[in-house]
Amino acid sequence: MGSRRRWAALAVAPCVAGALAAGCGGSDDDRPASSAPDGGARAGFPVQVRDANGVVTVRRAPRRVVSLSPTATETLFAVGAAGQVVAVDEQSNYPKQAPRTDISPSQPNLEAIARYRPDVVVISDTSPPDLAGGLRKLGVTVLEEPSAQDLDDAYDQIRDLGTATGHTDQASDVVKRMRTKLNELFARAPSGAGLSVYHELGPELYAASSGTFIGGIYRRLGLDNVADKAARKSGTDYPQLSSEYVVSSDPDLIVFTDCCRQSAASVRTRAGWDAIEAVSDGGVTTVDADVASRWGPRLPQFVAAVVAGLERVER
């Protein structure tokens, strides 16, 4: 009789311990682990993923993820981790339902982040260097996912975020869909051979050369990049150009982002730029600034816009 009660107590103990552990990890407004939406959320942990820093171990399925990277935010929602994200930075404007706060990704306030009691925080290279260390001291698992170097890097990051949140399968699906769409776009695009492109990053005539992520895409389309010569001379992949240089390089395709009030019309008003043929015959393409600056699931949109611009030029 006593021993059965002892066994019962022993059986109950782990459940109680487990409940206590779950309770200690959070408080009253913790979401309980539900089945269908998170499908398999708790299975498979702990996992190891590689981020910019090396190998990171995620012990438990994250339940309170804070994202300080707009790209990571898009990725997290695409792989189905929406239920685990409790806060995203002020610039993560996609998808709309993301719980946006006014934490700045470049000047984040450690205490403001801590208020959300995250277990995992995703940062990119816009965050200050001491942020990761500060977060780790608070016991947070930090995933550093900086700007992707190339497409494979971008796919890896998506997969890593999926694995880290327990959505490995969904992440693979997302990557597969992206790959298919991109291959389709590249196949359908006219050859850029013999044409040159100028991709402007900002109002001070900073350009993306071939060594950059965006530059890689142009390269894949066969386009020359007018910024390459300048990049070689100045040793940076994002050289600053001058009007004279761009005008005399006569790029065939000019790509702007729609930040900073630039458009085909405003470009035409720049002194001397109307001498560039592309300016007057439709070679200027504006792309959504958010899509162009992120390397997440909406990447095919950017490539589609560029391909559309290229098609206009070829015509």
Add this chain to the structure above:
Amino acid sequence: MSGGVTSRWWLGGAAALVVAVLAGLGVGPAGIAPGAIAGELLSRLPVVHAGRPLGRLDATVLWELRAPRVALGALVGAMLACAGGAYQAVFRNPLADPYLLGVAAGAGLGATAAIAYAGGGELLPLAAFAGATAAVTAAYLLGRSVGGRATATLILAGVAVAAFATAAQSFVLQQNADSVQSVYAWLLGRLSTSGWSDVLLVMPYVAVSLAVIVAHRRALDVLRVGDEEAASLGVPVARVRFAVVAAATLGTAAAVAVSGLIGFVGIVIPHAVRLLAGTSYRVVLPLAGLLGAAFLVLADVVARTALSPAELPIGVVTAFVGAPFFVVVLRTTRMAGP
């Protein structure tokens, strides 16, 4: 008098300006051969049928990009140098520069506000100009209300206004951190223009301002013996001072509105001219205009080519040249007084 000496300097000044203009037209990252440029210039002369015009792109670079820069550089350089000399005369202070009464701080505040709240663009020169004139007016009114028409009061009022404007500017920048890069670029000065429109915008102000300053150069010479003695010699001191300060400020505000805050030109060039050609304002003011123009055009050439195709802010170039020059001035002579 010293007519012989000064006519030599007029020729020298004019020659320097011509050389600078040619360099400004001939040099740049687009790599157009000087011979080709000469051909283009010749082909533009009305009666002479010589030389071959450049291709469309190169011609655009020359006439739409380089020529307006050279023109603007000459106008702004002449304005800043002449205004600097005028301020040094009016305030009898060798350290006076055209930004003394809050022009720089006011223009900076206007430009910062325009960039932060309206994205810069068309509004920028207007806002900078408005800020500059507002600041100087505030300094003038403040100086008057505090009492005394002593120049020291006016300078102190200018310092107070400048401090306030700078604080306000820092606040705006802090609230709009993404504007910092654009504002910083503007603050350091640049001549990359929107083409001839900026030149045309600035030209009337600069022309009137320079004319007024140069016309008053003899009166400014008389002011060198002090307000009282100048008054006893029949100079309407307050009126001269007001006219010169107003003209210099207006011209400087216009220059700053389109080119940002280019430092050192206004203080170093007048001193250089004094070292070369004597201290009479009759000579110093016009010659400072010529040499200021030449200096800034050449500085712009350096700014364009040193890190080609990226551009060095021209304020950095003038500081690199100006600071050591200042040391030279201090060391070689007792400072040529105003």
Add this chain to the structure above:
Amino acid sequence: MIALENVSVRLSGASVVDGVSLTVPDRGWTTLIGANGAGKTSLLRAVAGLVAHTGSIALDGRESSRLRAPERGRMVAVVPQSPLLPADMTVTEYVLLGRTPHLGYLGRAGRRDMQAVDVAIGRLALRPLAPRRLDELSGGERQRAVLARAIAQEAPILLLDEPTTALDVGRQQEVLELVAELRAERGLVVLAAMHDLTLAGQYAESLVLLDAGRVAAEGPASEVLTEELIARHYRARVRVERIGETPVVLPAPREVAAR
């Protein structure tokens, strides 16, 4: 001629010149004397139009306060007590400044002006020094340069504020002799302020003794330079001797108190 009637000057709320009336006739030379703070300089500045005054100051019959600055500059030349001599100006340039009232607002110097400058430089024996900078001159030479500037102005009225202070005895005599000669040559009206009572008496036709802004005595030197007047208004002990007609004012010997 200069005619002052009930002229008062207030500075910083205090009355420094109080109801002064005096006349300097054509070709006359009047010297103001008085202790420090008696109002000599303020009175001179009022005549020069450099400070506000009440009462009437008539210069050759014209009311001074109604004259515009250039007009007044053509009538009155001032040799100030501490002239500001720009170090880098040459003597010629400095003397040329005296022509300013004749040049107009934005005018330039013509042949007539250069002539006047030349005459002034010659008259004051500055020709060898003409191209030199002002800071290369001695005290006496500088004073002559300032005087040359005043002469170049070709104004009928000459105001001198302590023209001999800081000069050695030889230069003092030189300057005053020059003024006397120029006055005779050009028919100038001279109004001066001086500390040195003997020299003042030697050169002026009339002395005006000021005390606390008021005229305490007026008249030829022999009448004004008396021991009691000086004792009263300078609060100083002096002895006035005579060398011929000329009164000579000497500080009285010290009286050491008997033990």
